[in-house]
Amino acid sequence: xxxxxxxxxxxxxxxxxxxxxxxxxxxxxxxxxxxxxxxxxxxxxxxxxxxxxxxxxxxxxxxxxxxxxxxxxxxxxxxxxxxxxxxxxxxxxxxxxxxxxxxxxxxxxxxxxxxxxxxxxxxxxxxxx
Numbered sequence: 050x051x052x053x054x055x056x057x058x059x060x061x062x063x064x065x066x067x068x069x070x071x072x073x074x075x076x077x078x079x080x081x082x083x084x085x086x087x088x089x090x091x092x093x094x095x096x097x098x099x100x101x102x103x104x105x106x107x108x109x110x111x112x113x114x115x116x117x118x119x120x121x122x123x124x125x126x127x128x129x130x131x132x133x134x135x136x137x138x139x140x141x142x143x144x145x146x147x148x149x150x151x152x153x154x155x156x157x158x159x160x161x162x163x164x165x166x167x168x169x170x171x172x173x174x175x176x177x178x
Contacts, residue, residue: 079116082106101169103136121146 087101110118122129
């Protein structure tokens with residue numbers, strides 16, 4: 050499960066106590082349900098299994114008072130994209146996925162790492178604030 054509300058993250062309270070707001074909170078702070086992967090074996094596709102799984106996850110999200118159900122899909126996976134669109138899902142065109150791996154991940158995690166400050170700000174709040 051993925052959350053976007055500070056009340057669900059203990060470390061965020063520490064961040065706020067330090068006098069820094071990490072990002073602007075949405076006006077209605079609600080948890081979201083995140084699906085890591087949905088894979089239906091080729092021989093079982095077109096039989097309603099994918100829809101049944103997403104239908105059940107939607108019910109769980111509502112039961113847990115989540116504000117959304119979300120997942121990622123590769124840009125080239127047209128059959129899946131068409132399937133998700135047929136369910137009424139909307140692609141998030143205003144988000145970009147970022148990733149740290151290998152040495153870059155280790156460097157950022159190192160205790161002596163000082164974050165770079167930028168005067169450029171976008172969206173609801175700066176990521177480093």
